[in-house]
Amino acid sequence: MGEIERQPLLDQAVVYYDAVPGDPPAPVIDVPTRKTLTWSSAYILVVSRVVGSGIFATPGAIVRSAGSVGLSLLLWMVGTILSGCGLAVSMEYGCMLPRSGGDKVYLEYTYPRPRFLASTLIAVQAVLLGFTASNCIIFGKYTFFAFAFTPTENQQKALAVGLLTAITIIHGVFLRTGIWIQNVLGWVKIFLIGAISLTGIWVILFKPYDRLKHHPSQTLLSWDSLWEGSNWSWNLLATSIFKVIYSYAGLNNVNNVLNEVNNPVRTIKTVCPAAFVTAGTLYLLANLSYFLVVPIDEIKDSGELVAALLFERLFGPHIGKVIFPLAIALSAAGNVMVVTFSLARLNQEIAKQGFLPWSHILSSSKPFNSPLGGLFVHYVPSLLVIGLPPQGDVYNFILDVEGYPAQVFALAIAIGLLLLRYREPLRKRPFMAWLPAVWLRIIVCVALLIAPFVPPPGGKSDVHFFYATYAVVGIGVLLFGVLYWYIWTQLMPRRGGYRLEEEEVTLSDGTSITKLVQLYQT
Template sequence: MDDPESLRQPLLRHESDTVPESATIGRNLSWSSAYILVISRVIGSGVFATPGSIVKSAGSIGATLLVWIVGTVLAACGLAVSLEYGCMLPRSGGEKVYLEFTYRHPRFLASTLVAVQAVLLGFSASNCIVFSKYTLFALTDQPTERQSKALAVGLLTAVTIIHGGFLKSGIWLQNVLGWIKLFLIAAVSLTGIWVILFRSSNELPNTPTDWDNLWAGSNWSWGVLSTALIKVLYSYAGLSNANNVLNEVHDPIGTLRTVCPAALLTACALYLLANVAYLLVVPLDQLKSSGELVAALFFERVFGAHVGRTLFPLAIAVSAAGNVMVVAFALARINQEVARQGFLPWSRLLSSSRPFGSPLGGLLVHFVSSFVVITLPPQGDVYSFILDVEGYPNQFFALAVTVGLLLLRIRRPDLSRPFRAWLPAVWLRVLVCLALLAAPFFPPPDWRGDVDFFYATYAIVGVGIIVFGIAYWYIWTVLMPSWGGYSLGEEDEMLDDGTRITKLTRLYAGAKLNSTAPWIGSVENPTA
């Protein structure tokens, strides 16, 4: 017969997620640091690099601005969901905590999928690539692929060393880079206003004279527009960045309720003004073919070749570097939380905050995945493809989290909810996730199968990652225990630095757990 205490233990472990937990390294993030962590993650390379591909997909000025407005509204719906979850479960880990708390069955499935996503998709490659391209764009005319990749890896290495060995200095540096980033995007926005006020309409290449010109060339194919919409949503993805590090935030619930809406309003205003500036200054055909260098073309046309081609691209590179810092900061904490639950190899080592009082193990996991994505794919349209592959599986997790919020309102009305998402916003989020998941499989009207690259490749790769996670879960939690005649159990352990971890253990009939075993899965089997 099962021990009643063992039956209650999983429930107790999940219930502890509703209690705030302080990190062993302390609560080092103030309100302003949390704000920079969010806004610097939101305003990364997206507003400097993605407008060109979004204009190419939308086809016209009006459709482009409409995609950004719709994307902002949908981002606000997603933010409402993450705010309710974050205030209800105020702990580091973000979606990992939410999915594990909501979907307890099948056992270990949610944790495995989060672990697979953290390892395979938890990278900062795109912003490292933007940093490299803008830096080399300013310093040399024709950089080689080897130079571009080497510089991107150099940035990744520097960020890993700073955050891994100098915790408080890393927080200070990312705060400085965050404020520089805000200044840069504000400069772009104010430049657009200056252009409108002091240049005649004849000097503005994209000024529409009537509504027909505003919408001329619009592409209303949902398959194409959904790709653009995913890029806009990716530009707002960092709105939940504070949810990932709540163990290190002063007053986590109060800070979360104010920091995230403030960051959304800031990003919305700056994004729209910046896109208006791009559309007014850079000819539409050049915008569509600009790739990641749309901001560089903008500054070159406004300020001339010297300033526009050298100074401002370097400033944008600094902005991308700041984004890499806050992404690495947050993803390292997620990796550490995954390791604490025993879902990564060498979990004791990766969970510990030693020797520098930082999540060095989580940073190394982030470094490896980012290094692979930077160095292996060839140059070309790799940046856009990485965004698509990275963004598509996130829609599965966003859908699961949103549906989970509705389920918890039914199952657990007793939980404290300092923030409640507006119900229509939650349902809108569900519908949009479903639409974005289905959209890539609808061919664009001008696609020719015998010539063009398959339009749904990024979605197929994204689905493949999810299927891989499910297959991996089935093999190690169902198939292998069935063949080996054991079941999987969980055992808590406290590391020397005060970090509490969970070891996954093999339980045989009549076996007794060995609490001093140094490796995951060790048991004493007296019948062996």
């Protein structure tokens, strides 16, 4: 046996082991002692992440694809059920493995072989597609709409980038202030979506049709009119369901930051269902309000401004066209804050595991006890997505591109849950997902992954791209991740004559990591 040379390569999160009799050990990532998130903060973290731009911006695109009020409402109900199934899966995982990282932790634990593959794919997806560009774009559109200003493309991009930059600085330098601001904006958002939702009830009770200049009975109160113009193309329906599911994205947001949550298991079991019921009820009532107040043809042509049209019709050009659109802009800003907060910590966990360059720097919490490195990793792709593509259909395209790889991971996680139940039947599970919900999640994930390649009528989608472009881009990101994993963990070690092993290290700020080192044999 020759001499072994050790050469530091990358950093990986330190792993402890929480063994259960009869089970293989479960990795437990080093947990900080400070718990900064209470139950209410965790609830706002979830609700504010879920109720983002989706309910304010996507209904127009969904109606344009579905073609009718009835089919649009049906798609929202189907998407709500599917999101609930996904939430049940995430809750079982979160209660079973209560630590920060979310899907990354679950995939790593469920699929330890091939070594580092699951971690690499999550890292690539988080870095390349973990951006908040869509809500920054919505912030800009509603802000300019409120001030009756028609911006140039560069002006719209500049405002979106300015929001992203300000939020990154706040979360990086003023940690507690950032949490306080996102809590306040979260409650503003709940009030706003509540106001939209109650609008439909108000219209039904008081029937102010003369003021609205629109009588909803022709669409909502007649069965034939309800389904008139329905488009049953599976391709367009699938993209619409992606958008609905995107509107519920973040139901498991608290899973990403469990290290900072008081009583994480109890919080998951109460916060997540509460947020789901809140969002589902508000979404259904909000859609009814849109259809009761705004004619369907205007909704189809509204782009991302359907909520602005609703308030303008209800409250006139002053309050309705200024105050409420500004509130929606603040709501989008609140969503950017909570997404940035959670994804920065996910990026920090990825850096701790050594799947990013300069991991010892990016995983540190110096000097403000915040994940500055993770914030930077989140900032760069968001900046590029906002600044580089042309405006127009970019918002819906971003949603679809984000959604496709997410369905691949959702499928792997749902299948993995069944594998773990078979492989580790004795493991403690404080919450167990209903088995039919898990199978429904699997079936629908498969269907949604196939659907984009089914040509719509005439071979044209509701955006100015090849109908399967977003799926191709999503698959390309995953294939890039596989290629990166193969080069880093297989090809380079084989050609370099070394293997990767782990070495525990504590950084100067107290962060525990594990350096991956190259072991050479001579």
